[in-house]
Amino acid sequence: MNLAESVQALYAEYGALKGVTIEIYKQLIAVSVKNDAASATVFLQGAQVAEYKRVGEPSLLWLSEQCDYQRGKALRGGIPVCWPWFGDIDKNPDSVKCQVSADNPPAHGFVREQMWRLANVELIDSETTQITLELDVTPSELWPFSAALRLVVTVGSSLSLQFEVHNVGGQPFSFTSALHSYFNVAEVEAVEVLGLEGVEYIDTLEGWSRSCSSDPLRVAAEVDRIYRNVTGPIQINDPGFARQIKVTHSHAPDLVAWNPWVVKSIRLSHFADQDFHKMLCLESAHLLDNLQTLAPDQSYSMGLNCRISVT
Known part of the structure; x- marks a missing residue:
């Protein structure tokens, strides 16, 4: 079609x-939902939550104003799904x-550039809407295995994502992955993140x-860290927006903190030179030795919940 x-x-x-509305952004299709508690927009390409x-x-999430909404090009911002590897291979x-x-x-x-299937939209109650997207992964040069992916997005007084992977082929495979959340902040220099004190991290810089x-x-300054084996929730204190964001993860032991700062911002695509002031990535992930291996017919799921408190 x-x-x-x-x-x-x-x-x-x-x-x-x-x-519920279905919208076209140049070459991309999005489903937008609005209920008594919140609104959200999810693109079928990449099953990417772009706004909550x-x-x-x-908005809880930051999305670049320079996105060109072209098919096959991932959007900069929101919550991309990174799978079956994270970062450079x-x-x-x-x-x-x-x-x-x-x-x-x-x-x-590669799944953030693929067209997912809108499998269901359900009105749970007047304040809760659930969106389910699915993707059938077939063997290719990029990935020689079969898998069934599902992302369930729950839009209500909080935002929840549940990402599921099912090995539907005859061979085991291993993967890393992340829910690559770009949080919208009033001014990143004024923000502090609680819950990572004393947690070991790898500084890629x-x-x-x-x-x-x-x-x-x-x-x-530029930040690119992988926090290992994070056990509790984290909290973003954002005085500029007078709010706190509590981020809770399930089956996602790693957390990536990223902000490109001045020099790297100039090199990034779909990213204005000053955008680094308004965003902070805190990415729920399982990476490095926390990779996952699924035997045939095994499944794995990881989750993310974001809850806002106004101060």
Whole structure:
């Protein structure tokens, strides 16, 4: 089906639901939902949550104004799904790298550039809407295995994501992955992140050296850290927006903290030179030796919940 036919088919199935609209952004299709608690927009390409906004409040997520909404190009911002590897393939464990034979495979895997299927939209109650997207992964040069992926997005007084992987083929495979959350902040220099004190992290900007800090995370320069085996929730204190964001993870032991700062911002695509002031990535993940291996017919799921408190 072409773009217009796809939108028409989605409208026929979901257009009568209260608060549900199907939208076209240039070459991409998105489903937007609105209920008594919040609104959200999710793109079918990549199953990417692009916006979540509680009634009367700023958006929880940052999305670049320079996105060009072209098919096959990942959006900068929101919550991309990174799978079956995170970052550059060469930075992944050998058991993940050896499965990929393609030259120059895309960073963060390939599913964020694929068209997912809108499997269901359900109005749970007046304040809760659930969106389910699915993707059937078939063997290719990029990934020689079969898998069924599902992302369930629950939009209500908080935002929840549940990402599921099912090995539907006859061979085991290993993977790393992340829910690559871009949080919208009023001014990143004024933000502090609690809950990572004393947690060991790998500083990729310092030769992948290991360190830890007893202080809350604050951003005053480029940051690219992998916090290992995070056991509790984290909290983003954002005085500019007068709010706290509590981020809870399930089956996601690692957390990546990233802000490109001044120099790298200039090199990034779909990223304005000053955008680093308004965003902070805190990515729920399982990486490095926390990779996952699934035997045939095994499944794995990881989750993320974001809850806002106004101060």
